[in-house]
Amino acid sequence: MKKVVITGIGAVTSVGNTAADYWNGLISGKCGMRTITRIPLDKHDTTVAAEVDDSFEAEAGKYWKKRQLNATTTTTRMGLASAGEAIADCGVDTETYDGRKVGVIYGVIDNSFEDYELEKPLNITLKKMPNELPALVSIRYGFTGPSFNVSTACASSAYAIALGKQFIESGLCDMVVAGGISNTVTHLVISGFNQLLAMSVNPDPNTAARPFTKNRDGFIMGEGGGTVILESEESAKARGAKIYCELAGAAMCGEAFNLTAPKTDGVGMAESMRMALDNAGLTPDDVDYINAHGTSTGLNDLYETMAVKEVFGKRAYDIPMSSVKASIGHTLGAGGALEAIACIKAIETGLVPPTIHYDEPDPELDLNYVPNKPQEHKVDVAISNSFGFGGHNATLVLKRYEG
Template structure:
């Protein structure tokens, strides 16, 4: 159990906009069916790139949720954040139109992105190059900057509590959840909207990762390209979308009769201090983050039932994370269930941690472990139980969610079935 000296933090709402589902129920159903969100890119002509596919958000019309004029003044990453956070607030039963002045001051937002409005930035640089500075949009800066996503959420819902953005590459979504939980623990807010958002399916972004040789180039079968832990994996699949969770002080949630999905009981963070993009080959930083998470949760390794791995489908990353798990969990590493939901969603970069936190919370809710799809060929260095190809029913009382980022950022969040 968490220390009695800090407020308990629970999850009361979920929102997701992903390549395999534009809301939480559809997202969960698609995971249970083992669906892949990867397909040839439709947003631009990818013929100049080696990687010509991605996990795009599908059938999305922002004007169903956002005023048309306002939507034109937002990059897609902000649109995604507004949609996911709106679903999470509704799911939590929070009608922001009826909040009192005090409640508005006690409700905040921590929402992050790895690269922010890169689509806007790319388009405006091209406009500048062709026509000069007078043709730049006056909305360039507020469309591009990372912190505008939590700003939009705050403005739309009148939330005046703590408000900022996190950015730690692919650990961003987890860091947002950690920051929001700590804000509630310290008594600075009662309710926080936390999550991550990304709209990186943009030519310059794909091109950059492509030239790093970080992306899969399985153009002939994109739906099978994201294959974490498979011996023939050849890189990650770029994805986009957003995930949002409503975190709440336990007493506040109980007083308003909120449903409780799970409790945030611990988290860990570390730095590799090793390389700008490659993980530490022995998983040293990842192991330290997981150990810290278990310590703050006052749990032993044997208490963990499920771990949603970072598992990007890169040759180095999957092995390093596997090594880290063996370091932390010992023999129990072979007893608990693991999976990488990136096999289905692709890699949502700054939104990955938030979307995968939702998958971990739903694993607790449904006592079901999502699968790692596309497995065909064993890798002798990846020899744990990754829940290949099919979901598995089992008791999930404690779930961990890992997220790691370029620069050596490592994060781990611990969710536990709520006990009054």
């Protein structure tokens, strides 16, 4: 079977507009949350979000023409900025590379064509197309392989990456541009999650999202976009590309249980991790870091902890596990890609990003959640969990590349 490697990364988040700035923000313990500015707050219980600063538009402008950007929503432009960065980072010559062998897959829940976006009533049909992001990437770079979006809630971009791996292993593609975008802050998003009692109502940006702590009360939404370039080892070596790591394994599975609640005791979460490790040909003893789904909700953090203990046994206490959602919020459709990038950088740097805002421990949650400060830790194998509404689960396995 073909080995799949990662040769490019790009990110737009509330703590940085590039992959490097995003990583530096995580490691420095930066909090990307603030009182919401995009919409009036008088009708909402939640008043905090991890909004992306408008300065990201300059990054998008480096790779895309103004007329292309004018036909998109803010959230789609975040994805375009991350795509442009990742494709530039991988160093591919798009004029000579066989575009027929390049796929483009993005996790897109929707393009957030709401609220302030309606003040610019041009290109309405284009802005509402959930497949606009992968279409624009294909058009811009001449990639004529499979191009589409996938929507599996908070696991969307992890599914995109897992599918990209399969496309390369099958020989359908030699390269896949894969990633996802989050929604931007809108009335419908905030009120919808408030109706489900899933979102924190803590008004303090510095404590609103605190995964794995005793007083956690829900997640905080995060804006952003993330892209990784998947490539066959053969293709990457042939063009002398820098290889960040190997995408050694991936799992996609459904819980068939509930639209919003995870399966009792984390049974489905554990199955996702086991399947991914089996796919990678690895065992629980091989894992050095877990990037948790870690939403800061009561059930997720409890059940994910239980699932990790079930899969890893006593080793669970020796493996650092952190949630970057405390820094960048829950980036929904972008989460799988952005959190995979955190794993990639952990492998590269030997630093594990912290779970910031970790204050009072929950007695039921007793693992090493990397509280507040990064930890030096050699990471040869990392896993990244994404567990979405509807029971859509995914786990990615990233491994140090051995050429």
